[in-house]
Structure formats: C-alpha cells, structure tokens
Amino acid sequence: MSFKLRNKVITxxxxxxxxHECTPDILDEIxxxxxxxxxIAKFIEPCGVDNYKLGQIxxxxxxLVPIEYISVKLTxxxxxxxxxxxxxxxxxxxxxxxxxxxxxxxxxxxxxxLSEFLYLGVDIExxxxxxxxxxxxxxxxxxxxxxxxxxxxxxxNIPLTEKYLRLLMRGMQLEVDIYPFINTEWxxxxxxxxxxxxxxxxxxxxxxYISNKFDVDCxxxxxxxxxxxxPISSLCYVDDTGEPIYNSYQMYELGLALEDGTITNEMYxxxxxxxxIADLHRRELEKKNKKLSVTL
Numbered sequence: 001m002s003f004k005l006r007n008k009v010i011t012x013x014x015x016x017x018x019x020h021e022c023t024p025d026i027l028d029e030i031x032x033x034x035x036x037x038x039x040i041a042k043f044i045e046p047c048g049v050d051n052y053k054l055g056q057i058x059x060x061x062x063x064l065v066p067i068e069y070i071s072v073k074l075t076x077x078x079x080x081x082x083x084x085x086x087x088x089x090x091x092x093x094x095x096x097x098x099x100x101x102x103x104x105x106x107x108x109x110x111x112x113x114l115s116e117f118l119y120l121g122v123d124i125e126x127x128x129x130x131x132x133x134x135x136x137x138x139x140x141x142x143x144x145x146x147x148x149x150x151x152x153x154x155x156x157n158i159p160l161t162e163k164y165l166r167l168l169m170r171g172m173q174l175e176v177d178i179y180p181f182i183n184t185e186w187x188x189x190x191x192x193x194x195x196x197x198x199x200x201x202x203x204x205x206x207x208x209y210i211s212n213k214f215d216v217d218c219x220x221x222x223x224x225x226x227x228x229x230x231p232i233s234s235l236c237y238v239d240d241t242g243e244p245i246y247n248s249y250q251m252y253e254l255g256l257a258l259e260d261g262t263i264t265n266e267m268y269x270x271x272x273x274x275x276x277i278a279d280l281h282r283r284e285l286e287k288k289n290k291k292l293s294v295t296l
Contacts, residue, residue, distance in 0.1 A: 001034050005041040010034060019044070025051035029058055038062050046072040056080050063087070071099055075108050081115035094124050105130055110137050117141040126151040139165050148172045156182035167191045174198040177207075186212040190219060197223045209236045210244075217248035225255035234258075234268065245270040250277050257281045262288055 002011045010018060015030050022030070026044070029051050033040040038061050040054065047054040053076035060070050060083050069082050069092065078095075085092045095114060098105045106129055114124055114137070122144045131154060132140055139162055143150040146169070153160065153168055167188060171178045176198055181191065193216050194203060206226050210219060214236075222232050235251045235258075238244050246254065250270065254277065257263040262284035267277055 001037060003033055003037065003039045003041055005044075010041070023049050023051065025049075026054060029054045033058050036062050043070075043072055050076060052076040053079065056083065059083060068096055068099070071104075073104050073108060074099070075112045078108070078112045078115045081112070081119045085115070085119045088119070090118060090121065092118050094118060098129065107134050110134050113137050113141060117145060120145060127154060131155065133160070136160060136162060136165060139169075143169050143172070146173075152178060153182055158182065158185040163188055164191075167195070171195055171198075174203070177204045180207055184212050187216075189216050190214075193219050194223070197227070201227050209233060211238070211242060213238070213242050214244050215248070218244055218246075218251060221248045221251045221255070225251070225259075228259065230255050230259050237270075247274070249274045253277045253281050257284065260285060260288070 002009050004010065005018065008018065010030070012031065012034055015034060016027060019027060019030055022044070026047075026049065030040070030044065032038075032055075036058070038058050040058050040061060043054060043057045047057070053072070053074075056076045056079040057070055057072070060079055063083060063086075065083055065086055069086075070079065074082075082092050082095070092115070095111060095118065098111055098114075104111060110129060110132075114129065118124060122141060124141065124144060127140060127144070127150060129137060129140075140150045140153070143153075143165075148169055149172070150169075153165060158164075168178050168181060168191075171181065171191070174195055176195065190212065194207065197203065197206075201223060206223060209226075209232055210222065214222070222235060225235070226232050232251075232255065235246060235254050236244065237246070244251075250272075253274070254263065254267060257267055262281060264280065264284060267280050267284075269277075272280075
C-alpha cells in the first residue's frame with residue numbers, strides 16, 4: 001500500500017509528513033491512493049487544492065482509463081464523464097483532438113460540455129469546436145443530440161448568435177434547407193416569418209425567389225401569394241444592388257392582378273405609386289367584369 005514520489009516511497013506512515021502543507025481533503029485523496037496503490041504522485045501538486053479533480057484522476061488511474069485522457073488541464077467533471085463514458089462503452093476519443101501535449105485547444109469548460117454530451121451518446125466528430133464560440137457549444141450539442149446536422153452551421157460567412165442558431169435548428173426541424181441562411185446574414189424576424197409558413201408551402205422553393213434584402217412585409221406578402229399558387233417570380237425583380245424594385249403593397253396589387261388575370265405590362269412599373277398601380281388594377285378589373293356581364 002504505497003506509491004512513489006520521485007525516489008521516495010509514500011506510505012500511510014509518512015504521507016502526512018511529506019504532504020504536511022496539503023489541505024485535509026487532498027490528504028484524504030492521498031491516503032486513498034496509498035490504500036489503492038494508485039500512482040498519483042505527479043498529479044498532486046498540479047491539482048493544488050482541487051481535491052475533486054485529484055480524486056477523479058485517482059479513480060481514473062485505478063480504473064485503467066487510458067493515460068491520454070488523464071490531464072490536470074481538464075476539469076474534475078470532465079474526467080468524471082470520461083470515466084463513466086468509458087465504463088459504459090462509449091467512444092470518448094473525439095475529446096483527444098482537443099487535448100494537446102502542452103495545452104488544451106479549447107477552453108476546459110468546452111471540453112467539460114463535450115464530455116457530458118459524449119456520455120449521452122452524441123457524435124461530435126463532424127463539428128470542429130476550435131472554431132465554435134464557447135457560448136454556442138451547448139446549443140450545437142443540443143442540436144446534435146436531436147439529430148440535426150449542426151456542422152452545416154459552422155464555417156459560414158456570417159457571425160452566429162445563440163438565437164440565430166436556434167432559428168436555424170427550427171428550420172432543420174421543419175426540413176428547410178438552411179444553406180441560404182448560413183452564407184448570407186438574414187434578420188431574425190425574416191427567419192421567423194419564413195419558417196412560420198414552412199408547413200403550408202415549399203419553403204425551399206419559395207426562398208429561391210428572394211434574398212435577405214426582402215424585408216419582412218415583402219416576404220409575408222409574397223409567401224401568402226405563393227400559397228395561392230400565384231406565380232411570384234415577376235414580383236421579385238431586383239435592381240443592380242439586389243434590392244427588390246417593388247414594395248410590399250405593389251407586390252400585393254400585382255399579385256391580385258395575376259390571380260384574377262388582369263395584369264398588364266403597364267402595371268409592371270415600379271416607378272408608379274401604390275395607388276397608381278391599384279387604380280390600374282381596378283380599371284382592368286372593371287373592364288373584365290363588364291365584358292363578363294355583356295357575355296352573360
């Protein structure tokens with residue numbers, strides 16, 4: 001019942017003398033290591049007063065956890081999760097690429113989070129967490145737990161926030177192709193408006209007509225016209241800067257004209273005011289109704 005510290009054998013007879021500066025909690029772990037013949041010597045000083053971490057290292061060594069998983073740079077909770085995961089037969093090796101010889105490649109709190117989800121059976125291999133902000137790690141892992149391809153959200157051209165990321169998860173839940181939303185930044189209100197209609201129309205097809213420069217009112221108007229099978233491509237024309245040439249009211253009037261078959265080339269003039277387009281539509285509709293009444 002002992003372990004070695006450099007060339008000195010540590011036993012129940014001398015451990016208190018050798019480690020007289022250690023706290024009582026650390027001394028308890030040292031005593032347990034002596035009783036278990038567990039070689040924790042090199043971990044005692046680096047653990048400082050963190051008896052929980054030292055205890056987890058002691059138990060990991062006793063349980064023959066591969067040494068590459070045992071590092072004082074990890075939190076005690078991470079080592080605890082690694083121990084339990086290996087004991088349950090889970091593959092914890094995805095953590096190893098973040099544990100460098102001299103330093104961790106991500107924050108210790110990130111590794112703790114990852115170890116908890118690995119213990120839940122989550123596959124984190126496809127996500128490079130060295131490029132994920134620490135405050136988004138939990139959200140990414142939650143998405144992976146639900147089976148979403150969260151790696152698609154990483155490495156895009158826009159800065160991610162937790163709310164934006166959760167909206168993308170909502171899109172994935174609705175089976176929306178999120179590619180347009182990870183390479184161009186949309187507002188949260190735009191995404192909410194688009195996804196709110198995902199159960200009533202083919203949103204993937206609808207999004208091909210618009211861009212992030214279409215405001216919420218335009219998107220809402222267009223999607224409601226699209227729901228009625230009105231062809232909206234001619235309502236989505238943009239100028240040289242990508243801005244839609246029609247406002248939401250003009251889109252609405254033109255859409256109604258397309259629906260009732262009264263559309264004319266004269267109406268397709270974005271320089272006309274809202275009322276001018278509405279008046280043209282009204283006059284064309286009156287003409288159509290008169291023809292119908294005459295026919296009847």
